[in-house]
Amino acid sequence: MESEFIAWLRGRVPGLPQVRLGPSDDAAILRLAGDDCVVTVDLVTDGVDFELAKIDPRRAGRKALAVGLSDLAAMAAKPVAAFVAVALPRTGGMALPEALYEGMAPLAARYKTAIAGGDTNSWDGPLVISTTAIGTVTSRGPLLRSGAKPGDRIVVTGDFGGSILGKHLDFEPRIEEALLLNERYELHAGMDCSDGLSLDLSRLAAESGCGAVLNLSRIPISAAAREFASQQKGSGVFFADSPISPPSIGEKDSRPLLHALSDGEDFELILAVPPDDAARMIAEQPLTGVPLTEIGEFIVEPELWELLPGGDRRRLPPRGFEHALD
């Protein structure tokens, strides 16, 4: 069945110039433009990153590839190829791997990403998909987490929160946005937001050896965050231990904001932009259909902070998703 699937796949994978040798040998051979190659690996599992019983499996396949492309976007890298290793439940037959591929193929085509190889396994466990995405940096260089400087503005794409209602599966990796912004503006640092805005921002600041202060009233809260917050209403438990007090953000119901700050899987870009370029970027709004918002500033003092109305600030403990080990 493994051979049968690989034969099926070989008949479908489109040829792309960057692939010297595709899925037919012990390894693939890529032809890269330049010597530097950007590599990221992401593993998604049934029950954690999606619930296979509840969704079209094509969405699981699409997500597995999209998270890798989002990491390339975070580096402002151009996608070259992806490699997909799967552990398939034995009982699914060929339908599952075919659906996974069908979910990936349009996304790969859109971003000119070759699905150049992989590994097909079956076992008694749930579905696991590991995606390796490989890209190249442009002449503007890679966008790292470590380059933010105090005074840089925090600029984000799109909006945040409530991705569990659908965006966590169907998000668009910000490849085109990252390449365009890195080309037209000076960006000091960047990352994609996968584990929660406040947690990921605190990681970027820590890698850059600085801190960050957020203007919470400017956080772009998604409709999904509001919807998800209203679904949670009345539970009385969710986020009850939040350190953020509603008055400071001027909203009676701060829960949508808390979702925006901590839900994760928004897969939007968090950027550190020098003040002049940030102002220009915000004024020009160069992205089609994707708003850019300035939400705060990097500062000398470490850790994450909340800007208070009078100009003071107080500590904002980062919140988000971490894989736990007992």
Add this chain to the structure above:
Amino acid sequence: MESEFIAWLRGRVPGLPQVRLGPSDDAAILRLAGDDCVVTVDLVTDGVDFELAKIDPRRAGRKALAVGLSDLAAMAAKPVAAFVAVALPRTGGMALPEALYEGMAPLAARYKTAIAGGDTNSWDGPLVISTTAIGTVTSRGPLLRSGAKPGDRIVVTGDFGGSILGKHLDFEPRIEEALLLNERYELHAGMDCSDGLSLDLSRLAAESGCGAVLNLSRIPISAAAREFASQQKGSGVFFADSPISPPSIGEKDSRPLLHALSDGEDFELILAVPPDDAARMIAEQPLTGVPLTEIGEFIVEPELWELLPGGDRRRLPPRGFEHALD
């Protein structure tokens, strides 16, 4: 815990010149020598590729990296870097990922392979390890499966069969052997044997558009194959449906041979070598501690064949391991 493990890892991963940026960002950046990059992905799972409850977890980690390096060897590529994504059982704590890394590190160091990134996940399922290995080809070019020509000799490294008794975990990827042989001799094609000698050889022949005939009396049968066959003795079931009749190979007990032909996970090299170079290679035996054996010949006629004592041949159905889907 995820962050804690990554911090632990960052303190341990040695710096290597080919890594411009290691495990600290959304992706790693590799500096490659030349434009062509060889990439392979292998996924191993608890219960299929190892039994975590029965072994030192370091052996599982070592195997996960070694199978990737073996694929690079199969391409006669020099290892550059490896990326390791894991799905960890939640109950194992930090001890398991640490042990996995400790199993990989000496192997990575031996082959100057940077462990340049990865992805750490936890879930309720068994351990899964996905390894992406990246290498570069030498000026002699890559060793493909598709280059064998009728008349080429089939040459193999080492011996075959019974790897389940230990070699499937502790094998040495034939990196040094492949680079040396590709440098000193003309090799038309090659692969590593992971799913069974007869099955993998039939795949190499098929990729090359030819067939292969084996001299079964020359197959290097490992001590483990004999040991494993003797353990199976009396079961009366194992390999009872074998198409190979004992008389043709001049042994009363053909079961060790059957294991050598079909067990898989030998991770030895199968090479297609022009006759003169094959003769020279066999006479010179240039590999320290690893015998080279000529076991047959590629032929025009497709499929796999067994050479009979009188010079005739008969079909030899390939046998080995395939991941099954119901």
